[in-house]
Amino acid sequence: MSRGFIKEDDAQTPPIVPPRAALPPGTPNYVTPNGLxxxxxxxxxxxxxxxxxxxxxGNDTDRTHRLSLLNGRLALLTERLASARLVDPATQPxxxxxxGATVRLRTRQxxxxxxxxxxxxxxxxxxxxxxxxxxxxxxxxxxxxxAQVGQVVTLHLGPATKEVEVVSIAY
Numbered sequence: 655m656s657r658g659f660i661k662e663d664d665a666q667t668p669p670i671v672p673p674r675a676a677l678p679p680g681t682p683n684y685v686t687p688n689g690l691x692x693x694x695x696x697x698x699x700x701x702x703x704x705x706x707x708x709x710x711x712g713n714d715t716d717r718t719h720r721l722s723l724l725n726g727r728l729a730l731l732t733e734r735l736a737s738a739r740l741v742d743p744a745t746q747p748x749x750x751x752x753x754g755a756t757v758r759l760r761t762r763q764x765x766x767x768x769x770x771x772x773x774x775x776x777x778x779x780x781x782x783x784x785x786x787x788x789x790x791x792x793x794x795x796x797x798x799x800x801a802q803v804g805q806v807v808t809l810h811l812g813p814a815t816k817e818v819e820v821v822s823i824a825y
Contacts, residue, residue, distance in 0.1 A: 669719050671726030674734055675778040675789065683737040684753050684790055689780035693735050700728050734779060743825040751775070751801045753790050756824045759798070762806060764816035775799070 677683055685693065707720045743754025751757050756774040761767055773788045773795075781789035788795050797809050801820045809816045 669723040669726065671723060671730065674730050675781065676791075677778050678791060681791060682739050683734060683777065684741050685738045685777040686754050686780060687740065687742060689777040690738055690740055693731065693738065693779060697728070697731055697735065700724065700731065738777075746825055748825060749802055749823065751798045751820065751823055753799075754825055757798055758821040758823075759807075759818040760821050762817045762819050764809075764814060770821065 704721075704724060707717065707724055710717050710720075741753050743752075746752040746754055753775055756772065758770060758772045761769040773786045775790050775795045775798075776787045778789040778791060781787050781792070790796075790799075793811070794809060798807050798818075798820060801807050803820050803823055805820050806817055807820065809818055
């Protein structure tokens, strides 16, 4: 395509840097040891891409865009690392659901009675539903925090509510 069909302003538009996982204002950035290691590994990976991005002299506009995006991602990651508060799950009370706990719940009312689900409460950057890791700020994690084995907890899932029993807690 000829440069005649491209607005000059498009070349100067700053890149949109995708935000990190949401952390409510004033909420500490708790991380597990594994979550902290993942953040550090991400930093190493991003920093390793910088030399190749800087060396690519093919198209200055693309290079500038890539470097701006990289710098934005690095800034957000560095901020998240600086605010990280390491919580070792092994130091948590074993009989109570806290940060780092792997919790098994059984539905008692308001859904498929007897259905069980298991998840681990982790930091927001480590959360991954496919792996059964739920951020500590998620509604389900907040609902069960402080609960003990055998305790029944009410989950508010949109307009529906469910009663679940804490079946097991592991760290």
